[in-house]
Amino acid sequence: MKTGKIIKVSGPLVVAEGMDEANIYDVCKVGQNGLIGEIIEMRGDKASIQVYEETLGIGPGDSVVTTGEPLSVELGPGLIESMFDGIQRPLNAFMEAAQSNFLKKGISVPSLNRTKEWSFKSIVKVGDEVVPGVVIGTVQETAVVEQRIMIPVGIEGKIKEIKDGEFTVTKTICVVETTNGDKEVTLMQKWPVRKGRPYVAKINPVEPMLTGQRVIDTFFPVAKGGAASIPGPFGAGKTVTQHQIAKWGDTEIVVYVGCGERGNEMTDVLNEFPELVDLKTGESLMMRTVLIANTSNMPVAAREASIYTGITIAEYFRDMGYSVSIMADSTSRWAEALREMSGRLEEMPGDEGYPAYLGSRLAEYYERAGMVKCLGDENRIGSITAIGAVSPPGGDISEPVSQSTLRIVKVFWGLDAGLAYQRHFPAINWLSSYSLYADTVDNWMNENVEEDFGKLRIEAMTLLQEEASLQEIVRLVGIDALLEKDRLKLDVAKSIREDYLQQNSFHEVDTYTSLNKQYKMLKLIIEYKREAERALEAGVYLSNILELEDLKDRIARSKYINEKDLKNIDQILIDLKAAIEDLINKGGH
Numbered sequence: 089m090k091t092g093k094i095i096k097v098s099g100p101l102v103v104a105e106g107m108d109e110a111n112i113y114d115v116c117k118v119g120q121n122g123l124i125g126e127i128i129e130m131r132g133d134k135a136s137i138q139v140y141e142e143t144l145g146i147g148p149g150d151s152v153v154t155t156g157e158p159l160s161v162e163l164g165p166g167l168i169e170s171m172f173d174g175i176q177r178p179l180n181a182f183m184e185a186a187q188s189n190f191l192k193k194g195i196s197v198p199s200l201n202r203t204k205e206w207s208f209k210s211i212v213k214v215g216d217e218v219v220p221g222v223v224i225g226t227v228q229e230t231a232v233v234e235q236r237i238m239i240p241v242g243i244e245g246k247i248k249e250i251k252d253g254e255f256t257v258t259k260t261i262c263v264v265e266t267t268n269g270d271k272e273v274t275l276m277q278k279w280p281v282r283k284g285r286p287y288v289a290k291i292n293p294v295e296p297m298l299t300g301q302r303v304i305d306t307f308f309p310v311a312k313g314g315a316a317s318i319p320g321p322f323g324a325g326k327t328v329t330q331h332q333i334a335k336w337g338d339t340e341i342v343v344y345v346g347c348g349e350r351g352n353e354m355t356d357v358l359n360e361f362p363e364l365v366d367l368k369t370g371e372s373l374m375m376r377t378v379l380i381a382n383t384s385n386m387p388v389a390a391r392e393a394s395i396y397t398g399i400t401i402a403e404y405f406r407d408m409g410y411s412v413s414i415m416a417d418s419t420s421r422w423a424e425a426l427r428e429m430s431g432r433l434e435e436m437p438g439d440e441g442y443p444a445y446l447g448s449r450l451a452e453y454y455e456r457a458g459m460v461k462c463l464g465d466e467n468r469i470g471s472i473t474a475i476g477a478v479s480p481p482g483g484d485i486s487e488p489v490s491q492s493t494l495r496i497v498k499v500f501w502g503l504d505a506g507l508a509y510q511r512h513f514p515a516i517n518w519l520s521s522y523s524l525y526a527d528t529v530d531n532w533m534n535e536n537v538e539e540d541f542g543k544l545r546i547e548a549m550t551l552l553q554e555e556a557s558l559q560e561i562v563r564l565v566g567i568d569a570l571l572e573k574d575r576l577k578l579d580v581a582k583s584i585r586e587d588y589l590q591q592n593s594f595h596e597v598d599t600y601t602s603l604n605k606q607y608k609m610l611k612l613i614i615e616y617k618r619e620a621e622r623a624l625e626a627g628v629y630l631s632n633i634l635e636l637e638d639l640k641d642r643i644a645r646s647k648y649i650n651e652k653d654l655k656n657i658d659q660i661l662i663d664l665k666a667a668i669e670d671l672i673n674k675g676g677h
Contacts, residue, residue: 090106090107090109090110090153090154090156091106091151091152091153091154092104092105092106092107092110092133092135092151092152092153092154093105093106093148093149093150093151093152094118094119094146094147094148094149094150094151094152095134095148096148097143097146097147097148098432099143099388099428099432100138100139100140100143100387100388100389100428100429100432101136101137101138101139101429101432101433102118102125102136102137102139102143102146102152103134103135103136103137104116104118104134104135104137104152105133105134106133107127107130107133107134107135107152107154108132108133109154110127110130110135110154110156111127111130111156112127112128112129112130113126113127113128113158113159113280113282114126114127114154114155114156114157114158115154115155115157115158115159115160116135116137116152116153116154116155117152117153117155118137118139118143118146118150118152119143119145119146119150119151119152120150120151121193121194122153122194122196123139123140123141123143123146123193123194124139124140124141124175125137125138125139125140125152126138126140126158126159126393127154128429128433129433135152135154136433137152138389138392138429139387139389140174140175140387140389140390140393141191141193141194141387141390142191142193142387144193157280158280158281158282158283159175159280159281159282159393159396160278160279160280160281161176161199161278161279161281161397161400161401162176162198162199162200162257162276162277162278163276163277163278163279163400163401163404164200164235164237164257164274164275164276164277165200165206165227165229165235165257165275165276166200166201166204166206166229166257167200167229167378167401167404168229168230168233168341168375168376168377168378169230169374169375169377169378170378170379171358171379171380171381172199172378172379172380172381172397173191173380173381173382173386173390173394174347174380174382174386174387174390174391174392174393174394174397175390175393175394175397176199176380176397177197177199178197178199178200178201179381181197181198181201182195182197185197191386191387200257200276201256201257202256202257202258203256204256204257205254205255205256206227206229206254206255206256206257206275207227207228207253207254208225208226208227208237208252208253208254208255208261208275209225209226209227209252210224210225210250210251210252210261210262211223211224211225211226212224212225212247212250213247213250214247214248214249214250215246215247216246216247217245217246217247218239218243218244218245218246218247218264218464219239219244219463219464220238220239220240220241220242220243220244220286220463220464221238221239221241221407221462221463221464221465222238222239222464222465223236223237223238223408223464223465224237224238224239224247224250224261224262224273225237225250225252225261225262227275230371230375230376231369231371231375232366232369232371232375232376233340233341233375233376235408236408236409237261237273237275238277238407238408238463238464239264239273239464240273240277241285241286241463243264243266243271243273244264244266245264245265245266245267245271246264246265247262247263247264247265248263248264248265248270249262249263250262250263255274255275256275257274257275257276258274258276259274259275260272260273260274261273261274261275279400279403279404280400281393281396281397281399281400282396284403284455284456285400285403285404285406285407286463287406287407287460287461287462287463287470288460288461288462288463288466289460289461289466290458290459290460291313291459291460291461291469292459292528293311293312293313293314293458293459293471293525293528294311294528294529294531294532295311295312295532296309296310296311296312296525296529296532296533297309297310297311297312297314297337297338297339297411297413297473298337298338298603299332299333299336299337299338300332300336300337300599300600300601300602301329301332301333301336301514301591301601302588302589302591302601302606302609303514303516303518303589303591304333304501304514304516305601305603305606306545306548306588306606306610307518307521307523307526307545307548307549307589308499308500308501308516308521308522308523308526309499309523309525309526309529310473310475310498310499310523310525311459311473311525311528311529312339312411312459312471312473313457313458313459313460313471313472313473314457314473314474314497314498314499314525315454315457315473315474315475315476315496315497315498315499316473316474316475316476316497316498316499316500316501317475317476317477317478317490317493317494317497317499317500317501318330318475318476318477318478318501318503319477319478319479319480319485319490319493319500319502319503320477320478320479320480320483320502320503320504320505320515321479321480321482321483321503321505322479322483323505323508324483324503324504324505324507324508324515325503325508325513325514325515326417326418326477326478326479326503327349327353327417327477328513328514328593329501329503329514329516330344330415330417330475330477331356331357331360331593332514332593332599333413333415333475334357334361334373334377334413334415335360335361335364335373336367336599336600337413337473338368338411339410339411339412339413339471339473340376340405340410340411340412341376341377341378341402341405341410341411341412341413342373342376342377342378342412342413342414342415343377343378343380343398343399343401343402343405343412343413343414343415344357344377344378344379344380344414344415344417345380345382345394345395345397345398345414345415345416345417346379346380346381346382346383346417347380347382347391347394347395347416347417347418347419347421347422348382348383348384348388348391348418348420348421348422348424348425349383349384349417349418349421350383350384351383351384351385353417354379354381354383357379358379361373361374361377362374367600378398378401380394380397380398380401382394384421388424388425388428389425389429391421391422391424391425392422392425392426392429394422395416395419395422395453396453398414398416399414399453399456399457399472399474402414402456402472403456403472405470406460406462406470406471406472407462407463407470408462408468408470409462409465409468409469409470410470411470411471411473412470412471412472412473413472413473413474413475414457414472414473414474414475415475415476415477416453416474416475416476416477417476417477418476418477418478418479419450419453419476419477419478419489419493420477420478420479420480420489421479423442423446423450423488423489426442426443426446426449427441427442427443430442430443438488439487439488440487440488442488442489446488446489446492447492447495447496450489450492450493450496451492451496453474453476454474454476454493454496454497455496456472456474457472457473457474458471458472459471474497476493476497478490478493483505485502498523498524498525499522499523499524499525500520500521500522500523501514501516501521502516502517502520502521503515503516503517504516504517504520512585512586512589512590513590513591513592513593514589514591514593516589518549518552518585518589519552519553519556526545530542530545533545533603536603537603537604537607538607538611540611541607544607544610544611544614545610547614548584548588548610548613548614551577551580551581551584551617552581552584552585554577554581555577555578555581555582558570558574558577558578559578562578572624572629572630573621573624575630576617576620576621576624576630576633577617579634580613580614580616580617580620583613583616583640583643583644584613586644587609587613587643587644587646587647588609588610588613588647591647595648597647597648597649597650597651598647598648601647602651604654605649605651605654605657608646608654608657608658609646609647609657611661612643612646612657612660612661612664613643615661615664615665616640616643616664619664619665619668620633620668622668622672623668623671623672626672628671628672632671633668633671636664636667639660639663639664639667642660642663643660643664646660
């Protein structure tokens with residue numbers, strides 16, 4: 089360890105001299121209280137240190153000690169159901185140690201509990217050859233998550249000793265005989281947060297990450313292993329949309345990173361997630377969730393580390409073969425932390441004061457998402473789906489964080505303040521949003537749901553786009569100038585918007601819609617259009633078709649039909665066809 093002396097303090101930035109033996113990204117202990125910091129710049133023997141705690145009381149002349157190690161997270165049993173801050177300090181344990189509801193500087197607590205014992209069951213035996221990533225045993229961490237204990241990177245050889253039983257995360261469970269001597273393996277391993285965990289190969293994602301949100305699953309799907317962005321102004325519903333995806337997304341592990349957001353939003357997560365019942369397991373959603381909270385009143389520098397901490401934990405579970413989703417709310421607050429530190433370092437600013445490396449840092453984060461063949465077993469497939477909220481000032485997505493994000497991600501869920509003010513939620517604008525996975529997911533839907541799912545989606549999307557054009561004509565010359573066929577398109581498009589895309593996250597039935605129900609609902613609306621067009625061609629007046637108020641009301645209320653009663657949607661379709669046939673037989677008079 090090398091000791092240096094502080095010569096400058098600028099908020100969370102500390103400059104120390106005499107640090108010529110230190111390395112970039114080394115973790116340091118700063119001042120008498122040993123505050124945690126990380127070297128982010130070296131100039132000769134001067135190191136610029138980003139301090140992750142409040143620096144009040146530190147001044148020139150105080151000492152700095154480098155640990156010689158990069159900022160790392162502890163990976164092992166005890167992650168699930170836990171809540172950490174941006175540098176993986178467990179907030180419950182921290183609160184007990186500090187005897188306070190607020191962070192206090194200089195308090196050190198281990199990330200994973202050192203006294204709790206876990207039941208380890210081995211699945212390899214003495215004499216087996218092992219390489220990094222090989223699963224040697226399991227620990228049942230919660231009722232729904234089985235931690236697969238893997239050989240750490242850098243250890244390869246023959247199992248010399250392995251034992252079952254109750255162990256803390258620091259006790260030796262296995263000894264591996266390598267060419268460099270015996271290596272001990274524990275339930276816990278460490279990994280530097282800024283370095284992506286290795287894998288055998290990335291593979292193209294084809295399966296959608298289903299969320300139960302109709303506008304996402306049907307029109308703008310994200311693949312498992314993909315990356316998506318939710319930009320939107322204040323109040324448009326970014327956080328609620330991310331909460332919905334975290335609650336109902338069909339991934340096995342959820343990592344939720346609250347990065348610089350309001351404390352009450354993390355409180356909502358803490359209150360809701362334990363009470364929500366997971367659809368697949370029947371257990372509490374919290375039993376497969378890791379929370380990382382770095383709220384707006386916590387040290388700003390730790391925001392910068394929080395998303396790396398989150399993605400590293402996500403990679404750890406991915407390496408076990410799990411599908412993981414990571415929510416970052418929001419990357420704008422993370423970028424603001426970058427901008428503040430860049431300003432204190434007196435770097436040349438880029439657009440709107442953000443550092444020139446903003447785009448490359450965002451790319452580093454999102455590129456760690458993906459579907460991969462895992463180390464140790466190529467047949468073990470894991471995935472990380474990264475979903476980042478962006479909070480552009482005033483909703484202007486031409487600002488640097490939004491634009492840098494859009495260059496990287498393949499899915500853009502553009503939230504619209506106008507829709508939010510109309511109480512249309514999720515307020516995802518169907519004209520400005522897009523998904524580059526749509527064609528791939530259409531093929532999956534056609535094979536796994538119904539063979540015409542993709543065709544229905546395209547027809548519905550075309551209708552919404554035609555509606556936008558027709559509305560321009562209506563504003564100029566009025567609706568009476570339109571052909572009856574075009575007026576019908578407006579009526580059907582309105583049904584798609586209000587009955588299909590609009591979804592109530594607080595309604596016990598409407599909050600989640602299965603793929604089967606989504607297909608039946610969309611087919612019902614499109615069949616209404618097709619049948620109505622058939623009636624128009626047979627000479628029926630549009631006014632007579634629009635008078636089928638009871639049927640239209642039943643179509644609108646199909647969203648509230650329980651998943652167990654989907655045959656009721658089929659019945660509406662039967663009744664619809666009968667009613668249209670009756671109109672045709674009457675000749676419209």
